Amino acid sequence: MSEMVKKCPECGGINLFWNREKGEIICRDCGLVLEDKMIDFTQEWREFDSSEGETRRRTGAPMTFTQYDQGLGTEVGQKSDLFKLEGGERNKFFRLRKWQYRISTAIERNLKLALAELKRVSSFLKLPKSVEEEAARIYTLAVQRGLVRGRSMESVVAGALYAACRRHEVPRTLDELSEASGIEKKEIGRTYRFVTRELGLTILPSNPADYIARFASALKLSAETQSKAIEILEQAQKIELTSGRGPTGIASAALYVSALIHGEKRTQREVADVAGVTEVTIRNRYKELLDELKLERELKKTKKKKR
DNA sequence: AAGACGAAAGTGGTTGA
């Protein structure tokens, strides 16, 4: 048995942190996120909030939403029943059956296509299986309620994925979804809001801290910088600097400051690009952070160190 | 010359009358 010790491909460190919930492996030494090496060990039918009171006990084969008919199907009228009916009644029954058939095949066809698209986008974004399942579930519900009418299938898929990400606290930005799905940001946001409202899904505002690991990794920042950024975020939340603001803006500003403090300077543009916000937003948040928390001292310290 | 800074005008969404 050769014990395979996983090493970080970036720095060779073996101090890896597995965050199963988010499907991420994070290197504690350099902060790299290795998402794709991860198998999701969690059950795919977690309960997402307390209001969803149904206990979903599993019996038999797992029911999966990534398969278009969930392994189940209905048909109106068994043949043997039909012979019990007479004339008009019987015709009515045939008509019903025809309609049922048409509707269900239409839905099924739609679902088949949509779920293929969903899988494509999901794997492009390297989302954990649990999120994919959730998105499929949301989409299925949306189709059954006829919410797709008047909207493109792709945009509803993107919206469902976005919602699922949020619910699992693995937020992706609208920009990322947009890139992966080829749908406009506006459109995704619109359908996302529409679908969640119509289905009565409760979605918590996303936590800026959830973005830190991914952004930091994309910017190749150290683990210390990352944890400093989270520390800053916590302080900012205490004095309610974070409420009402876009979480990505705050996350990126915190990251920017902590990079400065640790002498790993990144330009505002670089940070802005990975976070999908503009430099201006970073500047505004950054200024607020400096004003409200006393970070100037720490900044000066590193400045002196440099010379 | 590149990056940081800030003002001004525009966009899309929320809220409250």
Add this chain to the structure above:
DNA sequence: TCAACAACTTTCGTCTT
């Protein structure tokens, strides 16, 4: 239903390194 509004973006000119 509409107007006021807050957050964020775009654009652009100026200052700093």
